[in-house]
Amino acid sequence: GHIFDKYRNPNSPYFRNDLTKPEREAAYSIEIGWANSGTGGHYNSNDAAFRNEKRYDPTQESVEKKILNRQKVNEQLQDLFSKNGITIPKNTNLTFTINPNNFKLVVSGSKDESLMKQIEDLLNTSNNTRELFFHIMKSRNDDSTQFTPDSLAKFHLVNQIKTVTGYNLKDLNIVNGQFVTDNGTNIFDLYKEELLKNPYTAENARIAASHYGAQLFDLAKNGFDSIPDLVLSIGYQNGSLHDIGQKEHYGVKKTID
Known part of the structure; x- marks a missing residue:
């Protein structure tokens, strides 16, 4: 109960107002884990002890790498669509949305139901949607509203x-x-x-x-x-993917500032 009051009860005199929400959650999970198991060893990079440390996130990429990756994925998609006879009309603004529990992709943004089903059937094979899901993760910026x-x-x-x-x-x-x-x-x-x-x-x-x-x-x-x-979406228009919910995107017109 004391651990709960410190990190999750703002009405408690023991509540840690000096911590951010991620820091409080990190401290809560560490201490409640210790209380339940009776042993230590659990760590969390969001802990306040690491507040001033530069954290490496393996799912993040440099701007240059993001642009290069986007170009490769665009080429792979165009090749996949071409080989399977799928033609997407110019300026059609599609959205690909992926469920993280089964990596099933749903297409929206067009009145052509047949076209969207063709794309869904094609992409929901092999590891296509899983790879696209992780591509979206690696393309995210700190201001992304999807995460x-x-x-x-x-x-x-x-x-x-x-x-x-x-x-x-x-x-x-x-x-x-x-x-x-x-x-x-x-x-x-x-x-x-x-x-x-x-x-x-x-x-x-x-x-x-x-x-x-x-x-x-x-x-x-x-x-x-x-x-x-963590349901993720990404746009697709005129042969290029476009990031959703963040200021910077890495579509065909993106250049390094």
């Missing part, structure tokens, strides 16, 4: 659990504050077990389990839908 710290953290958690265990948290039941499989196995126990089968050292596995364990506990306690999914 929030909570939705981004939820995506990384869900993706991590699915990568290691094969289970999607969205498909699991929550029983007694835990995500469980159909046979009643606690997904966190399975995650820790599978970590040690992967090329992790015991120490790396412990750190990963501690880091994601606290987030998993919070999501199970509050419900999977308590945090919005």
Whole structure:
């Protein structure tokens, strides 16, 4: 209760007004994880201790790299459309929207339902939409309205659990504050077990389990839908993708300032 008051109860005399919301959430997850497990080891780069440190985000790219990547993806899309006989009329402003739980893409922006279905059927094959989803992530700027710290953290958690265990948290039941499989196995126990089968050292596995364990506990306690999914969209017009919800975009007319 004291931990809750410090970081989530603005009416408490113990509430930490001196911290930003991400810093409070980082401190809360660290301390509640310690309280639940009785051990330390969990860290979070949003902690106030790292406030003045320059953080490296592997999903961010330099402006030059973003432009180069966009050119390559544009070429790949144009080649894919051309080979499959899809012609998009000039100035048609389409929007591609991707659900992060299944990487299913939906097309909007045209009155031609047949055209949009053709594009959906084509892109929703192989790893096309997954690769496009991560391209949008790598193209984001700090002012992007599509990303929030909570939705981004939820995506990384869900993706991590699915990568290691094969289970999607969205498909699991929550029983007694835990995500469980159909046979009643606690997904966190399975995650820790599978970590040690992967090329992790015991120490790396412990750190990963501690880091994601606290987030998993919070999501199970509050419900999977308590945090919005990281649904991402990107525009497509005249042979080029165009970023949505941010001041700078890396379409065909983008140049380095």
